[in-house]
Amino acid sequence: MLRLALVLLVCSFVTAQTNLVPNGDFERDENGDGVPDFWMTAGAPHVKQQLARDVGRDGKGFSGRLVCNEFGNGTPASHAMICQVGTIGVQRGRWYRLSFWAKAEGIRTGIVRVALVNTRIWSDVGLQDFFAPTSQWQRYEFLFQATSDLLAKESRLQIWFNSTGTLWLDDVELVEIPALSPRRLPQIPPEGVVNLLPNSSFECGTAGWGSYAPDLRWWMGNVFQLIGELDEKTSVHGEFSLKVSLSEPNLPTFYFDWFDPVRQPVRSLITAHHGWIAVNLGQPYTFSAFMKADRPNVVGVLFVRQSDGRSLSRNFTLTTDWHRYSFTFTPQADFIWVGAGLDLNASKMSAATVWLDALQLERGSQASEYKPRLPVEVMASTDAMGNIFVVERGHPTLPVKLYAFADGTRDTGQRTREVTATISVRDFFDDEVLRQTVRLTVPVGGGIVRTVNLPVGKFGFYRVQVTTSEKANFCLPIRCAIIKPYRAKDSRWGMNHAYPWQFLLRLAHRAGILWWRDWSVQWRTVQPKPDAKFNFGETDFQIDRVVKEGGNCLVLFPFPSADWSSSGDPTQIEKVQPVAYRRQVMLLACKPKDEQAFARYIAESVRHYRNRVTAYHIFNEPLYTFYSLPASLGHTLDDYLRLLRIAYKTIKSEQPSAIVVGGIGIWADNRWTREFVEAGGLQFVDVLDLHLYSGGSPEGLCEPLRKLWERMKQRKEARPIWLTELGCYADDDPPIEPLRNFFGDAATRSAFHPSERRASEWLVKLATLFFANGGEKIFLHAGTCGEINGVDTGSVFFEYGGAPRKMLVAVATMANLIPIEAKFERSQELSDGVIVHWFRFGKRQVGVAWSTDGKVHQIALPSGVSALDIMGNPIEGRKVAVSETPIYLTQ
Known part of the structure; x- marks a missing residue:
């Protein structure tokens, strides 16, 4: 029996380690056509791509090489893709690991996506992710739990990118693994x-x-x-x-x-x-x-x-x-x-x-006599809400309170206990900038409190860690920020959805995040029945709590219909949408049966809020999602333009000075955006709406934005652009590992960064290029928060208690340095690989510069120009090192 058990165990292990990807090493090419067996390309006919074998990653054997030399983003099939179709089956609830080696050249955004898809319903089965290959071979690994059974004949393992460029793959392996215990x-x-x-x-x-x-x-x-x-x-x-x-x-x-x-x-x-x-x-x-x-x-x-x-x-x-x-x-x-x-x-x-x-x-099964955890405990905190200190100028300090308590239930005969606390302070760059020890004399049975003013001397993000010689002393690091006050009533920064708690709104406002995209003014909420009077009692709570704190609301009319006014057919909706709550949304997403009733809804809403609200947004992500006028139910761009025109004219008749935001709510390179512009949609908006969820290269992402901005100017219809949903996520203190498997959906995971520093640098660069190409405001997604000890990565800026992430401090710095009145002036090449983008307001100029080639460049500052780091602190000397981390230049 023992031998049989061992055999079964070994067989089970071997089975679990079997590679489910045939010819994952690209060694087989039975017909000699140069294309590796089982692998193929997929994409629209206008995408010119070629798959062939190349030299393997170690100089031996073969790899797969996908080359795309002509690309046009016209349809959902506009991609360069290497894939296997009909080869891989997985079982619901089981865990798998996909791994491979990859390198790339010339991919515009730097991002390559990977998914395992059920081709019968065109939905992923738990694997939908991305990676950012470099010019050197690197290994990538993805863990996932299958969300449904997948028959091999209905499968497609796909790896793709959305531009010209070349991708190499080798040793692609998909294996079943033991259940992942986070x-x-x-x-x-x-x-x-x-x-x-x-x-x-x-x-x-x-x-x-x-x-x-x-x-x-x-x-x-x-x-x-x-x-x-x-x-x-x-x-x-x-x-x-x-x-x-x-x-x-x-x-x-x-x-x-x-x-x-x-x-x-x-x-x-x-x-x-x-x-x-x-x-x-x-x-x-x-x-x-x-x-x-x-x-x-x-x-x-x-x-x-x-x-x-x-x-x-x-x-x-x-x-x-x-x-x-x-x-x-x-x-x-x-x-x-x-x-x-x-x-x-x-x-x-x-x-x-x-x-x-x-x-x-x-x-144990019963309570023993109470005793504290340790004979002496040391903890630390600050008195500032969220540990965020607003300081006007000078050389700021961090006032941290040290608490120490000596247990009196342990009779040692001592009247006092001595303990030494070591305080370590690290900055935005994770450099230790301060270390000091504090000796504490604690009365037995009592406690002491000592305030230690840490002379950090600069603005920015700090992590304060207090330790003692007792390893069991559990004192969490304190995330802190020292920022300058933001006094303007308008800003470039906002959030999609207002945070659930007032104290988070206040903290965000201190950092210059003043705009909140509100979804509450839905037709179904303010007029639940066709004969009902409009009632804004519930939505007033949502709007007024933001206004009361000094914030600005972008009121979104998210859906074209209420339940009772929708032209949607529930039977048809059920055919295209398997998820129950999305079916409820899709009924509201259909165009209204009565356009005059729709106009009354818009008019009554604007009439009610015109003394509190200055901007209104017409529909969330129309046509390409299930939120409004989904194309999957036969809606067209003409449907959106007609309702947009009605809403625009109605809003202007009630509030002529109002800002009307509209557009398809997708990125600049998408065909829906181009078609909206070319169809004349800009005549019915004051602001064009875009959305972006990507961790790709800011330069690559903003090239189509530049082209869009130029096209709008050519048409003499240039409108400011608001990015009303932007994903940018990172968490240096993940509440769960591996975090990527337990955070968000495919869209938010595609905007996930490996560290808060990388996310902050990416955000500053993306924002700079956005503001340089017609962009005016950025709304991060989303104003949520987690629970204690839970995942709160989606809140972007805050950990529990309002403790800051690095991205908050980066935005607070940028909000002050490039205020809403600043206008983009020019881009200037300081040297090969270094470009500065200049903004002007009044007599002052502020530029944002970084290295675009991955190298560190020593740049001599022109006369009258000073340099600041990403946290807004002066950089000493007339020569500055410019790396991929952006810096500010002022003159």
């Missing part, structure tokens, strides 16, 4: 401690704690900061407890503008720790906490969040006295976090306050 981050070290929770009695302030609302079950986010305050008037252990209050009508409220506008007060609130704890499956753990309430019969909650998304909880009826409550459970996932709080719904109350203290998570 790794959660950051992890709290569980070794050598009884109580697994850091700062468990809040003696180190609120460092390491946040909040979570179990009743907020929205994909777009959860509570994103700690809701609660320290209370030194009552405690069980030490001097402090945490006071958490919920009270109508002032409950924390979560907002969002898609699909049904969300306005949900928080009635159940959990105080939760940052970080995941690795647990042993099948073994019991006990979570306990001391709690009391401001009145009898308040329901307290002990809560466990598991890494597989499931939650465990237990409710307790609290009293007005301190009592300890415990919950023993057996984890069903590899990682957990825990929290305690209150539930107004379960309490059947409109208001309540609870106090929390001495929380303990431990191995």
Whole structure:
């Protein structure tokens, strides 16, 4: 039996490692035609491409070479593609790894895409990604879980790009792998401690704690900061407890503008720790906490969040006295976090306050006597919201608070304990710019707080890490930003969807991000029935909360119809759209039965908002998506132009000064954009709308933008361009690994960058070229937020609590240096491989320069010209090194 088991195990392993790609090494060419067997090209006839074998990557054997020397982006099939058709089958739920070696030359954007597609329904089965090959051979790897069964005869493995250029591939391999178990981050070290929770009695302030609302079950986010305050008037252990209050009508409220506008007060609130704890499956753990309430019969909650998304909880009826409550459970996932709080719904109350203290998570089936995690704990935080400091000038410092607490339950006979904290500060470039040690004398049974002013001396992004000699001391790095104030009421920067929480709007505004593209003013929302009066009560909440904070709303009319006014046929929609919620959207996306009713909807909306709103956007991504007037249901460009004309004239009649934004909402090189311009669509807009999700070369991406801008000027119809959706994502502190497999959809993943520095540099370069070619405003996608310890990469600028990502500081710097009134003047070649793009406002000129050839160039600054780094700090000397990282020149 043992031998049989071993044989089966070996066979299973071998089967799992079988390469599913025939002739993945390109060695076979049975008919000698020079084309590798099983491989072929695919694309529109006007794309001139050729597939052949070339020398292998190590100088031996063969590789595959795809050459495209003529390209035109006219149809969805406009691509240069190497593929295999009818060869690869996968099974739903199983994990696979695709790997290959590649190099490239002359691909305009630098981006090559890869997918495994079901040709029966033309949909990917879990693999849809991209890579950026260089001129040198490199290995690329993609992990994916099949989302559906795929028969080999219905498959296409495809690797493609959208320009002229040459791509080489070798050793293409697709193998089944064991189920991928994602790794959660950051992890709290569980070794050598009884109580697994850091700062468990809040003696180190609120460092390491946040909040979570179990009743907020929205994909777009959860509570994103700690809701609660320290209370030194009552405690069980030490001097402090945490006071958490919920009270109508002032409950924390979560907002969002898609699909049904969300306005949900928080009635159940959990105080939760940052970080995941690795647990042993099948073994019991006990979570306990001391709690009391401001009145009898308040329901307290002990809560466990598991890494597989499931939650465990237990409710307790609290009293007005301190009592300890415990919950023993057996984890069903590899990682957990825990929290305690209150539930107004379960309490059947409109208001309540609870106090929390001495929380303990431990191995075993019962609670032991409470003890802090360590004899001495050291934590750090700042007093600034989001750790973002707004400083006018000078040599800024970072004021960081160090907290230290010495446990008094461990009798050592000592009155004080000594601990040395090491503070390391790294900047935008990940260079350590400061390191210092602080010696702390901590009274046993008590704590101290010391503010350390870190003399960083420059503006920008900083990461502050505090460590001690105790490896189990868990102190998260502090993301900080020092930025200059942004005082203008208008800016070049915005977000698609306003963040759900007001404090995030305020932080964004400080960075010069002032515009918010709002989706809430849908026909179905403001007029749910044909005979109903228009009612903007719900949409007012969404618009007014932005305006109240000093923001500007771009009001999007996302759909042409309401449910009752749509000309759509549900039967036909079901044939072309298999996803249920998208079918609901597609009904609204169809053209209205009554165009006069459509005009009334637009008129009533503008009439209502004209004193608060200056810009309106007509439909999201018409024709090529399911959002509005989908071509898949027979809609045409003429349909869009007709409704756009009606909306434009209606808006102007109600608000002549209003800005009307329109267009197809895709990038400049797409045929829909070209056809919109050539059909005269610009006469019915004040601003042309574009969208972009790509991590490709900014120079390659903006070449078609330049041509579009020139064409608009040739037609004497030049309109400012707004990029109302731009994807740009990175996370240097991923909450899960591998992040790419658990973040976003294919579009957002195509705009994912390997680091926040790379994303920031890309964004500054893309924005510079966009503003130099007719661009006026950029809206990043999207104003979402995650949950504590969850994926929040899609929020672009913020980590939990409003802590900044590097992209925020890069945008804040650019917003001040190239304000809305700046006009593009010229591009100047400083040397071979270095170009500066100059903008002028008043008597001042600001340029953005970087190396376009990947080399570092030493450039002598002209007289009167100064240089600033990407964070806005002066660069010393009259010679500056110009690399791929953009710098600013001022004169």
